[in-house]
Amino acid sequence: MFSNLEMAYVFVYVCLGLIAAGIILLFQMKIKHNAIQRETERFTEKHHDYFVYVQSHLHDDTTLELPPGKLTSAERRVIQAKFMEWIEQFKGDAREKLLRLCRDAGFVEQEIRALSSMRKDRRIEAVYRLGGMRAEEAVPQLQQLMNQTRYGPMTIIIARAIAKSAVSSQQIREMLSKLLSYDKAIHHMAADILLETRLDSASLMRKLLDDPDPGLVKVSLVAMWGQAIPAVVPALDRLVGSEEKDVRAEAVKLYLGSNPALKDDTIAALMNDHEWEVRAAAAKALGRLHAAGSIPLLASALKDENWHVRNNSAESLAMLGEQGFETLCQAALTGEGPARETALYRIERIMSNEGEYEQVEQMVAFNKRKLVYDRYFGVQTNKRIGTVAGVGGDYTA
């Protein structure tokens, strides 16, 4: 019993010691953090006039001066943070002026030195700041650091810094290859990082689309979402036939988004692709391209096993004039299962927009559809077909 109690006493003393140390540490940290906070506020106030001076001359020909006098390290930190904030906000000459100021003030040099710091915290802080200051001279060291780092959030921070600072497409390529080498399917994150670059996007994307590495091709395809880059359309045309499933799906979406002139056999091939994403993208594009010849294909796609393909087909049919709308009505009246429900839903959405059109052409188009609707479902004042099941369900699930 005695030895057991001895052990309990030891436990109690150890806990007491650790608690005392913990409380001292807590107070020390809290006081230090609050002091840094107050210091930052004080120096921001002190250099307010200098910040106004820089801001007011960012867009003229004046060569910007550094703040006068000898600065403490805390003051330098405050000024650097403000410059970095503005670098993110401005582009063109204003940004270049700020980048030059960072160099002249020695901020870039100081952060490059910090990349060799013994403290990991300081190294990562330096990486972040170098990226913020677009420090092209730091890229080789950043690449080296990235190669030595195990995959994790720090890898993303370093990759972003490289993307911001890189001055050649080769540096970007190497960074992306390293990022994809971890095999984590992070194409979206990589694409987001790629968009941080200052390099000309058209030529960079063209290079990446021609890269033998399908991973890089996919990253560039993802990065082009929502962007119109005419220079890359030939490359997309080629990638539509890619063997890589993901690459093909992404390429089809982008290619169709560029409003190309499609041949009938291309349309048929895309609508019969074994990947639902390709079929869905093709079905969506056909309405927008006014491809009236594809109505039979869209009608049969209403029976597709995938929800997206069915709905995109219905949406496109609704965009293809009276003929397309009539095909929808036929499917709603004579079809069955998911095809019928999809058609009914689309018709219901169109008819519920009655009275909301202001343009004469829109009203005429709506009235034509209404005539077709009345022909199929009879004239019903203020009453819609209410036969869709309350819970439709995804038949692919």
Next chain:
Amino acid sequence: MVAIYYVMIVSALYFVILMFSFRNIKDIFRRATYSKYNTLSGSELVPSVSLLVPAYNEELTIAENVRCLMTLNYPTYEVIVINDGSSDETLKVLIEEYGLTLLPNPEIRGNISTNKVRGIYYNPQYPQLYLIDKENGGKADSLNAGINLSRYPLISSIDADSLLEKDALIRMARMYMENPEETVAIGGDVRIANGCVIENGEVKDVSLPRRMWPMFQSIEYLKAFLGGRIGWSHFNGLIIVSGAFGLFRKDYVIAVGGYRGGYPGEDMNIIIKLHRYMLENKIKYRVSFCPEAVCWTQAPDSYNILSNQRKRWGRGNLKNMIENRDMVFNPKYKVMGLLTMPYNVIFEALNPYFRITGLLALLGYVLLDMTNWHVLVVFGLVNFLSGYLLSVGALILEEIAFRRYTKLSDLVKMLLFSALKFVGYHQLGVLWRVQGHIQYLQNNNSWGTMTRQSWKDKNEAA
């Protein structure tokens, strides 16, 4: 002495978990500080998310909470509020506030069975907001109804009494994007909003609660989320993602049959089911914790409401352990089977019994021979000091990475309540858990009363 050893072993295990939290906290600080969210929050490359908000009798807070959710810094998302047959004016408040009308033929994509959906409301002026009105079926049933309507590949469950920080979702999405194939769920950090200044559905000024019960819970949450969950997530052993705020891959949630209805503890249950599914199908996966994604919640501020909540948690925990007993000490389930589940059974579910029997045995021992009174004192000290040390550890983690409470007086108050917690509150926790277990044995399956206050009243009262 067995009781003292039990406490020492439990404490040692807590310390190991805490050490893992310390090991990771610097990385968490760095990623939170040096990851840019303003570019991501405007990026089309971020995955789209469906926010599911089950609401039962939330008329006082729901309008403000939905307003908060509609203004997150996130590119593409939808908010699906599920009115779970509320007996108050929850439905009316939302319909009037957002001018919602009944959708004639809503697109319902999923087919998880739920109680009858009475209607789905929508207003094209708020294209990302949907309101499901359904018959009462509980929180899990509501979440399943939300999943059925949801459009996007990720779903996020959010309690209707909680407010998300504007960057909370984008922080989680960043973590998801770092490893999208393996990530099946991510939990957020839940903090107590009582005492904070809330304006327009946003926490404007962070302060500690002024009332006793929420203050204890504030300390308790810090300890559980920072001290515990960061450590558990390090070796993929998280057993729960808080129902108040979590992000999930919808395909896997559907693959495990959605949320389990009919019993509390659905947030723990879904995570256990996900672990089981992934391990049985030998799919590489992770359940992560993102402490920088913060959700502020209203904590119960009266004895009755708090005790109801804790009894419900006790019931839910026991039910989950009994339902999944085949996983305990089963090597097939790796960390879950060999560590998390046994830990939860021995040191969480059965904890009250070990402590009570230990205390009674010690009392008996001391009563037999009064000269051994100091053994009782040592037992008390071991209990108190080990628990207090863990609280101090959690406060250090908070100070290293987050520093939400900036005043020195806040620190003093937190240290004080961390100690006071062991005089009454801790013991009540043990009692509530036992009462929860008794309710389980009595087949008492009620949710209990959860009275809400509007955020405005809360500001004045907290």
